[in-house]
Amino acid sequence: MRILLYNPDNGVTRNFMPHLWMFLLQALTPPGHEVLLIDGNAQPMDEAQIAQYVRDQNIGLVGIGAMTRMIAKAYRIADAIRATGIPVVMGGPHVTELADEALGRDGGPRHADAVALGEADETWPRIVADAERGHLKDIYAPVDAFGQESKPSLKQYPAIPWDKINLAQFNLVPKMAARTLQRIGDGWGTFRIIPMESGRGCPYGCEFCTVTGFFGDSIRFRTNESVVNELLLLKARAKSEGGQIAVFFIDDNFAINIKRTKSLLRDIIAAGAQVHWVAQISANLLRDEELVDLIAASGGKWVFIGMESIDPTNLADVNKGFNKPGEYAAVLERLAARNVYAITSFIFGMDNDTVGVAERTLKEIRTWPAGLPIFGLLTPLPATPLYKRLEAAGRLTRPKHWQEFIPFAMAHTPLKMTIEEAHAEVRAGWAHAYSPEAMAQAVDSLKDKPLGYRINIFIARMCFRGIYFPQMGPLSWLKLIYQNRRTIFSLVKEGFAAWHGRPARTAPDETFDTGVPAA
Ligand code: B12
Numbered sequence: 001m002r003i004l005l006y007n008p009d010n011g012v013t014r015n016f017m018p019h020l021w022m023f024l025l026q027a028l029t030p031p032g033h034e035v036l037l038i039d040g041n042a043q044p045m046d047e048a049q050i051a052q053y054v055r056d057q058n059i060g061l062v063g064i065g066a067m068t069r070m071i072a073k074a075y076r077i078a079d080a081i082r083a084t085g086i087p088v089v090m091g092g093p094h095v096t097e098l099a100d101e102a103l104g105r106d107g108g109p110r111h112a113d114a115v116a117l118g119e120a121d122e123t124w125p126r127i128v129a130d131a132e133r134g135h136l137k138d139i140y141a142p143v144d145a146f147g148q149e150s151k152p153s154l155k156q157y158p159a160i161p162w163d164k165i166n167l168a169q170f171n172l173v174p175k176m177a178a179r180t181l182q183r184i185g186d187g188w189g190t191f192r193i194i195p196m197e198s199g200r201g202c203p204y205g206c207e208f209c210t211v212t213g214f215f216g217d218s219i220r221f222r223t224n225e226s227v228v229n230e231l232l233l234l235k236a237r238a239k240s241e242g243g244q245i246a247v248f249f250i251d252d253n254f255a256i257n258i259k260r261t262k263s264l265l266r267d268i269i270a271a272g273a274q275v276h277w278v279a280q281i282s283a284n285l286l287r288d289e290e291l292v293d294l295i296a297a298s299g300g301k302w303v304f305i306g307m308e309s310i311d312p313t314n315l316a317d318v319n320k321g322f323n324k325p326g327e328y329a330a331v332l333e334r335l336a337a338r339n340v341y342a343i344t345s346f347i348f349g350m351d352n353d354t355v356g357v358a359e360r361t362l363k364e365i366r367t368w369p370a371g372l373p374i375f376g377l378l379t380p381l382p383a384t385p386l387y388k389r390l391e392a393a394g395r396l397t398r399p400k401h402w403q404e405f406i407p408f409a410m411a412h413t414p415l416k417m418t419i420e421e422a423h424a425e426v427r428a429g430w431a432h433a434y435s436p437e438a439m440a441q442a443v444d445s446l447k448d449k450p451l452g453y454r455i456n457i458f459i460a461r462m463c464f465r466g467i468y469f470p471q472m473g474p475l476s477w478l479k480l481i482y483q484n485r486r487t488i489f490s491l492v493k494e495g496f497a498a499w500h501g502r503p504a505r506t507a508p509d510e511t512f513d514t515g516v517p518a519a
């Protein structure tokens, strides 16, 4: 049977990284089937095009995975596919929480023939077998022999054949630039960010988060050996292709068990498996100097930190009191001292937020080492404790906000400001953090570092700005380049001087380190 796994586009940004679930399920598919992957972010298709595609390709089963914010698109695509008579199975966090919605049992239309609840590592082979026999069940739940919910241990993690998978749709280097970039250092014709997990689960239970409910509070890890082997495979692929690969460890809290993280990082270093990597780690775990040393030595370049707020009352409100705003600066300095920088994520519209929260937050950010701040709004995702609290308090203004997804729009009323004021705060956060002046300042603050770090922060900031400000077409990029022309000119001038002054090419970690992940 030919199976299509499809991930809908998020409608806001282009793809910067493939979704892991597709590759994982592909690797877990029993032999004898062919699995095709389409990520709508990389290969946009409308309903008619996808329906035509599944007919042309003689697809026998389509699997669709989606977060809440893409679910409306996912349902539309599923409807179009089901109209051709091909069965659709849906999985992922949204349909796990709201299976009745996907199955049309809540009074709405049916969108899926079957729903895979929770982690599908063990149910997927059963789904494929049932689909082949034409006997799909409505619901597939991961349960043990006694009917109890069971979570995959990850000790038998499948080897994802990264050396063979066609990754053409995920190259981040624009085609036109590939040839020129190949001349800068060794092999910049391709650059891909690959998702990898080393463990699942998080015990912290922050009120707005789906993870503790979905993956559970017991943490499960892959073996160090399996992670190291995957890294080695990717590193070899990058080398053989003359390209670059970076890894995003998608674990929700990569250092949740510090002892184990240190042991993994030591094994990565010992095996020479370093590639540049990004990971999510909560600020409280970055107090450990040895951990930060190992992060840097094993290839860590960016750490995503869910800071959420600089107000301890807000943090306590959402059960994230383990974040201590008073130590954010020290954590970031500790990372920056090892040339590791942070993506700092903030949520506005929290219950103790008042007008001016953006400026108060920016004032703090300006005192920290340069990084990539991002700003969002408190969002009640289905089945989270936050959703239940706001629902009980009658504060949800759009209880089914996912049915009509609007980027950066609140679905409930904050306590100490209006919805419009909260929206304006997020806008102000992005506008000021990514203004040409702020970009120039970020680049300038790294003047003691090799040029590559400044180029890196500048490019990363240009891309991150697109999370909020639509920047998909060439015209918007040209405008952005024009607005930032002074910074670009000074970087190019410096780069030209460095290039001419150098006798030979240097390795990526020396003076011309672009800082962009390299294998
Ligand atoms: C990586 C990641 C991202 C990446 C996404 C890009 C990418 N290419 O992966 C980035 C960093 C960009 C991102 C951004 C956001 N993310 Co995010 N992200 C994650 C994260 C950390 C890992 C996802 C992952 O790969 N997990 C590992 C795989 C193996 O698990 P999985 O995807 O759930 O798949 C398993 C099952 O769900 C199931 N399954 C999944 N799909 C399918 C399909 C079929 C057919 C079947 C049978 C089974 C199945 O089988 C898989 C194997 O068991 C998750 C948290 C988490 N731990 O999952 C949050 C998570 C998915 N993100 C979340 C959110 C909210 C966001 C943002 C909206 C945050 C924000 N406020 O801006 C943005 C939206 C971005 C956008 N524009 O679309 C929420 C989603 C909750 C929800 N109900 O939708 C999660 C769960 C985290 C949370 N805090 O609650 N995210």
Ligand code: SF4
Binding pocket: 202, 203, 204, 205, 206, 209, 210, 211, 212, 252, 253, 282, 306
């Ligand atoms: S620490 Fe992160 S993953 Fe864990 S519950 Fe809180 S927000 Fe979710």
